[in-house]
Amino acid sequence: MDKVKIQEVAEEAGLSNGELIEKAKELGFDVKAPNSTISMENAGILVDYAISGSLPKGFRKSEEKKKITVVKKKETEKTEEEVPKTESIETVAEESSLQKEEKTESPEERVAESKEEKEVPVEKTVLKEVKKRKGISVISKKTEPEAETLKAEQKESERPKRKTLSRSGIKIVRKAKPAPVRAATKISMGEAASVPSRKKVKKGPAQAKETGKKIDIFNHDSMSGDIDSGFGEEEVVLLDFSDKNIYEEMMRQEQKRKEEAKKRELAAGGPAKGRQPFRPQQKRSLKRGGKRKKYSKEESTDVITSVEIPENVRVYEFAEKIGKTAGDVIKVLFALGMMVTKNDFLSKDEIEILAEEFGVEVTTMNPLDELDYVQVYDAKPNENLEERPPVITIMGHVDHGKTSLLDRIRSAKVADKEAGGITQHVGAYQIEKEGKKITFVDTPGHEAFTEMRSRGAQATDIVIIVVAADDGVMPQTKEAIAHTKAAGVPMIVAINKIDKPNANPDNVKAQLAEIDVMAADWGGEYEFVPVSAHSGEGIDELLETILLQAEVMELEADPTREAKAVVVESSLEKGFGPVANVIIKNGTLHVGDNVIVGTTYGRIRAIKLDDGSNVKEIGPSTPAAIVGLNEVPGAGETLVVMENEKEARELAEKRAEYERAKQLSKSTKASLEDLSALIAEGQLKSLPVIIKADVQGSLEAIKGSLEKLRNEEVKVNIIHEGVGGVTESDVTLADASEHAVILGFNVRPTGSVKKKAKELGVEIRTYSIIYDLLDDVKALLGGLMSPVIKEEVTGQAEVRETFVVGKVGTIAGCKVTDGVITRNSKARLIRDGVVVYESSISSLKRFNEDAKEVKNGYECGIMLENFNDIKEGDVIETFKDVEEQVKL
Ligand SMILES: Nc1nc2c(ncn2[C@@H]2O[C@H](COP(=O)(O)OP(=O)(O)OP(=O)(O)O)[C@@H](O)[C@H]2O)c(=O)[nH]1
Numbered sequence: 001m002d003k004v005k006i007q008e009v010a011e012e013a014g015l016s017n018g019e020l021i022e023k024a025k026e027l028g029f030d031v032k033a034p035n036s037t038i039s040m041e042n043a044g045i046l047v048d049y050a051i052s053g054s055l056p057k058g059f060r061k062s063e064e065k066k067k068i069t070v071v072k073k074k075e076t077e078k079t080e081e082e083v084p085k086t087e088s089i090e091t092v093a094e095e096s097s098l099q100k101e102e103k104t105e106s107p108e109e110r111v112a113e114s115k116e117e118k119e120v121p122v123e124k125t126v127l128k129e130v131k132k133r134k135g136i137s138v139i140s141k142k143t144e145p146e147a148e149t150l151k152a153e154q155k156e157s158e159r160p161k162r163k164t165l166s167r168s169g170i171k172i173v174r175k176a177k178p179a180p181v182r183a184a185t186k187i188s189m190g191e192a193a194s195v196p197s198r199k200k201v202k203k204g205p206a207q208a209k210e211t212g213k214k215i216d217i218f219n220h221d222s223m224s225g226d227i228d229s230g231f232g233e234e235e236v237v238l239l240d241f242s243d244k245n246i247y248e249e250m251m252r253q254e255q256k257r258k259e260e261a262k263k264r265e266l267a268a269g270g271p272a273k274g275r276q277p278f279r280p281q282q283k284r285s286l287k288r289g290g291k292r293k294k295y296s297k298e299e300s301t302d303v304i305t306s307v308e309i310p311e312n313v314r315v316y317e318f319a320e321k322i323g324k325t326a327g328d329v330i331k332v333l334f335a336l337g338m339m340v341t342k343n344d345f346l347s348k349d350e351i352e353i354l355a356e357e358f359g360v361e362v363t364t365m366n367p368l369d370e371l372d373y374v375q376v377y378d379a380k381p382n383e384n385l386e387e388r389p390p391v392i393t394i395m396g397h398v399d400h401g402k403t404s405l406l407d408r409i410r411s412a413k414v415a416d417k418e419a420g421g422i423t424q425h426v427g428a429y430q431i432e433k434e435g436k437k438i439t440f441v442d443t444p445g446h447e448a449f450t451e452m453r454s455r456g457a458q459a460t461d462i463v464i465i466v467v468a469a470d471d472g473v474m475p476q477t478k479e480a481i482a483h484t485k486a487a488g489v490p491m492i493v494a495i496n497k498i499d500k501p502n503a504n505p506d507n508v509k510a511q512l513a514e515i516d517v518m519a520a521d522w523g524g525e526y527e528f529v530p531v532s533a534h535s536g537e538g539i540d541e542l543l544e545t546i547l548l549q550a551e552v553m554e555l556e557a558d559p560t561r562e563a564k565a566v567v568v569e570s571s572l573e574k575g576f577g578p579v580a581n582v583i584i585k586n587g588t589l590h591v592g593d594n595v596i597v598g599t600t601y602g603r604i605r606a607i608k609l610d611d612g613s614n615v616k617e618i619g620p621s622t623p624a625a626i627v628g629l630n631e632v633p634g635a636g637e638t639l640v641v642m643e644n645e646k647e648a649r650e651l652a653e654k655r656a657e658y659e660r661a662k663q664l665s666k667s668t669k670a671s672l673e674d675l676s677a678l679i680a681e682g683q684l685k686s687l688p689v690i691i692k693a694d695v696q697g698s699l700e701a702i703k704g705s706l707e708k709l710r711n712e713e714v715k716v717n718i719i720h721e722g723v724g725g726v727t728e729s730d731v732t733l734a735d736a737s738e739h740a741v742i743l744g745f746n747v748r749p750t751g752s753v754k755k756k757a758k759e760l761g762v763e764i765r766t767y768s769i770i771y772d773l774l775d776d777v778k779a780l781l782g783g784l785m786s787p788v789i790k791e792e793v794t795g796q797a798e799v800r801e802t803f804v805v806g807k808v809g810t811i812a813g814c815k816v817t818d819g820v821i822t823r824n825s826k827a828r829l830i831r832d833g834v835v836v837y838e839s840s841i842s843s844l845k846r847f848n849e850d851a852k853e854v855k856n857g858y859e860c861g862i863m864l865e866n867f868n869d870i871k872e873g874d875v876i877e878t879f880k881d882v883e884e885q886v887k888l
Contacts, residue, residue, distance in 0.1 A: 332353075583623045
């Protein structure tokens with residue numbers, strides 16, 4: 001029998017022992033002290049009563065209770081008349097519970113008994129059904145059809161004693177196979193209780209041992225179990241839903257009951273704070289004999305199967321998210337050859353591996369999202385959209401005429417001014433055609449400027465691919481097309497230099513068709529315009545095509561908004577500080593605006609147009625150089641105007657901090673592969689260089705090209721790089737590292753820097769043409785490589801006759817046929833074209849006189865060191881080893 005101590009109930013219900021004992025006494029329960037026990041059912045009733053003052057319908061306190069041993073049919077019917085049907089069920093049920101209590105039977109005991117006696121105690125099942133109100137719909141679904149059959153069976157059997165509580169929504173039915181020994185046909189609880197064959201529950205050791213077992217004070221679980229077993233046995237209690245919707249009715253009653261309880265509580269001065277009415281539905285459990293209740297069944301054993309993590313997550317953060325320790329994660333990565341510490345950031349690949357390893361579905365999100373000012377800007381609506389000029393990027397292979405074309409378009413001589421005739425950084429210009437503005441961005445064609453071209457394509461509305469009609473499709477043409485397609489930008493092909501006699505526009509078309517760029521007049525989707533930057537032919541058509549394309553694209557922007565711009569180039573200019581070449585994407589930028597650009601910020605001090613003029617503001621698609629940033633921003637970054645300086649600075653600083661942390665983490669991480677590579681690099685000779693360039697784009701280009709200059713023996717080691725002139729600290733740094741060279745591109749060292757470099761013996765090399773810089777570095781690297789020993793033939797002599805001289809040996813009488821034969825030089829004997837012996841010339845004589853050397857056409861006597869087997873017709877060849885410096 002499951003019993004529970006008063007003190008446990010008090011603890012569970014949040015009441016004092018005394019309070020509860022008093023209430024228990026009021027109900028007539030036999031309790032005296034906190035350790036007195038009561039049945040589980042009574043505990044439920046007691047707590048309800050103690051907290052809300054409510055008693056189950058039909059519950060009679062103390063003396064009344066004892067009378068209810070048998071519920072007669074009459075009484076049942078009477079109750080049904082008085083109260084709604086569901087309540088009558090409750091009454092029956094709860095009365096039965098009291099009755100059972102008297103018999104000190106626990107549900108479990110009864111189950112045991114029922115199994116033993118092959119009898120289902122009807123009253124118990126009814127109780128369970130009532131108590132399990134919430135589960136009714138489920139049960140009914142399962143049992144309804146069978147109930148129908150069983151009902152029919154019941155009719156057939158017409159057992160007079162069986163009562164069908166159809167009005168209460170409960171039917172007691174019996175299967176066709178009756179068990180004569182059973183008193184299971186008793187339909188009321190009273191009858192069931194009075195069944196003589198029913199054994200009293202034996203309080204055996206099995207029950208006693210149950211102390212400490214987790215039990216449900218209201219026995220929900222055991223009830224459902226009983227229903228199942230009962231169903232498989234002789235008798236079942238089924239809810240009859242055919243008469244009416246009992247479930248709804250029950251819910252209504254339950255609701256009503258709650259409301260009443262609430263009213264009572266309010267009348268009694270409101271519910272105790274934090275106290276919840278002790279309801280059977282609350283599914284609480286007490287641990288018998290234990291101090292505290294444990295919701296052990298509800299203990300979460302959930303395994304994390306999917307997580308959302310930031311794109312840049314540290315090892316320990318990832319571990320936390322997936323419910324593992326950092327050690328677990330490190331172990332897995334280590335096993336895969338990746339050495340990380342718990343503070344390291346995980347790469348995308350690593351996250352992927354870990355997700356698979358731990359069987360977790362990982363969704364990544366960018367932590368920079370919250371610092372993403374561009375997203376915030378874009379989220380705000382543009383309310384006054386207006387047409388804006390198209391931004392055009394001209395791209396193509398080196399020397400195909402991009403600058404000349406642009407020059408022709410804007411009728412200025414830009415190409416002439418460029419060092420070496422090569423465009424070295426992005427320039428952006430605006431022109432006007434038939435009252436419409438067009439913004440052009442010129443990108444360099446040299447292979448080193450890949451980054452810049454890709455940026456150009458991204459900042460652009462339309463790309464013009466220039467292909468020289470006399471040269472055709474070249475590597476950078478293909479690369480530019482790839483960038484354009486990747487950026488999803490419309491493309492127009494300008495076939496340039498059609499004025500040239502060897503121009504072959506059709507060849508260009510054919511070559512482009514091969515790489516899926518089909519001309520519109522050939523049935524493709526791309527406009528091809530033949531032009532000549534020299535003669536100006538086709539330029540108008542090109543501009544018209546651009547405007548037409550722009551019109552189709554319906555390019556718009558809101559000039560009334562705060563500005564958003566893209567940085568196409570940036571540099572550090574003397575007297576100005578950091579300068580960014582931008583193109584306004586949306587809104588209007590004013591002098592005085594506070595801006596953020598990636599990790600830099602500032603207040604716009606000046607806006608310079610492409611013609612050098614200063615303006616106060618610029619609108620959409622306008623290119624300009626802006627001054628006022630705190631640092632040189634990265635090319636390709638987006639500029640956005642912020643509310644005030646503080647906001648801009650804080651955001652930029654946060655972003656910078658994040659980047660720094662990321663960078664730092666990366667530098668501490670090395671995979672095993674990296675480590676072995678690093679060890680191998682110890683064998684590698686490197687040329688330490690410091691690169692200083694005028695603009696970011698050139699710096700990137702030089703860096704990229706220098707990194708490629710390596711073989712298995714030598715490489716360039718860029719120890720420092722930066723935009724701006726060579727400084728004294730650059731010189732100091734170069735001095736600190738052995739053999740370091742400073743490479744300046746479009747920058748010149750000033751007096752003091754020059755002096756310091758001279759003092760310290762640091763070499764500063766400056767260039768204005770990227771090819772020259774690369775050639776020089778190649779040569780320097782060549783100097784680091786081990787020289788190759790090459791053999792140089794110095795002379796050949798033909799053996800005409802031989803003389804054998806006693807102890808001296810064989811002397812070969814020769815005629816020098818090529819070069820010079822020198823004494824002591826290395827020599828080999830060649831017979832019939834095959835080298836017979838290799839040694840050196842031990843004696844060289846001319847007319848019996850020792851000679852130092854004998855020139856071509858002269859005769860001489862030669863003796864070979866340690867070799868006498870010389871024959872007429874042999875050839876003696878002399879040679880020397882020459883060290884040759886290898887070039888990269
Ligand atoms: N005959 C002829 N020559 C041209 C034409 N366009 C350009 N050129 C010549 O081709 C050479 C290269 O022209 P650029 O305009 O500097 O070429 P680019 O593509 O801008 O070259 P990078 O700036 O190095 O990327 C120059 O000598 C030009 O004079 C043209 O239409 N006809």
